Amino acid sequence: MSDAPDSAAVAADRAAFREFLRDHNLPATSQRLAIADVVLGTDRHLSAEEVATELRARGAAAGTATVYRTLEVLLRSGLVVERDFGEGFKRYEAARGVPHHEHLLCTNCGRVTEFRDERLERMTTLLAEAHDFSRQRHRLVIYGLCGDCRRTARPASASAGR
Amino acid sequence: MSDAPDSAAVAADRAAFREFLRDHNLPATSQRLAIADVVLGTDRHLSAEEVATELRARGAAAGTATVYRTLEVLLRSGLVVERDFGEGFKRYEAARGVPHHEHLLCTNCGRVTEFRDERLERMTTLLAEAHDFSRQRHRLVIYGLCGDCRRTARPASASAGR
DNA sequence: GTAATTGCAAATTCTTTGCACATAT
């Protein structure tokens, strides 16, 4: 599991979560902190199950209900955002204070890449207006093959759809 | 339930489905035809449950399993496409031979509007390339308020998220 | 100490599957 977000940003997020708990009179239990560490400590988009698996790997296993309940607290704190790529389950991603970004999903290996594009932001606002809608937000997912999978002839296997 | 797609197109789709069944040696049961009529006869994006409800309303109720199994046949026929707007369930839409289009989803009343934009098609290809991905397809959903809901001050109620 | 959390298991929601009975061609 190689993924190394900026360690300073991670530390700041962890501190922000403790602060959020304190400010809301929510006990800082070891489970909550462990779950926050997992989700805030990676740039990957984890499913609830992946979070639970990682907790187990770290010797800090938590019940499924606790994982879901803590993910909800993280969502409320604004430090984490929820994603639904139509896989049949949700994924959770550290927000890192990034305003909004799009996703590229490799249909061969499942890898997720993010990017931001201002033109797209403007375009969606215009498109909404053109159809008598007032835009609130949007979600774009581009499905395709990542560079590695494209170059590796026919790699087969791996996850993609549900 | 007001929704009136071009009746000639609907008739063509119904005929195409019967043909698909015949060509694949699949019995044209009354349930299959009734389910096809419901999905192909509207421009709305129906959930499996809505299909079942509409069948009941038409006095042609079918078992849940049959609804799902027939929706799968319709998907295979290419006459219907599946959508996942992150609501926790899927929706089914008559394809009408349209190549690809985007969706606008009203967060107040749940209304879905479609549109197509060539620039967006090109842009997603370029965006993918810029990140070393080869684009296969994309999905854009713009969430906002439809004209009716925006004009009707604060209408409250209605469905939006799950 | 006491209120809040945890974890287990039961409940939910959407969808799929097994199987005896029914039906299209």
Place this chain on the structure above:
DNA sequence: ATATGTGCAAAGAATTTGCAATTAC
């Protein structure tokens, strides 16, 4: 006739919830 479909109910997968035991402050 005979393969295929249908419906019911059970099975599954992801997520939520009730409740006794546990823990943070």
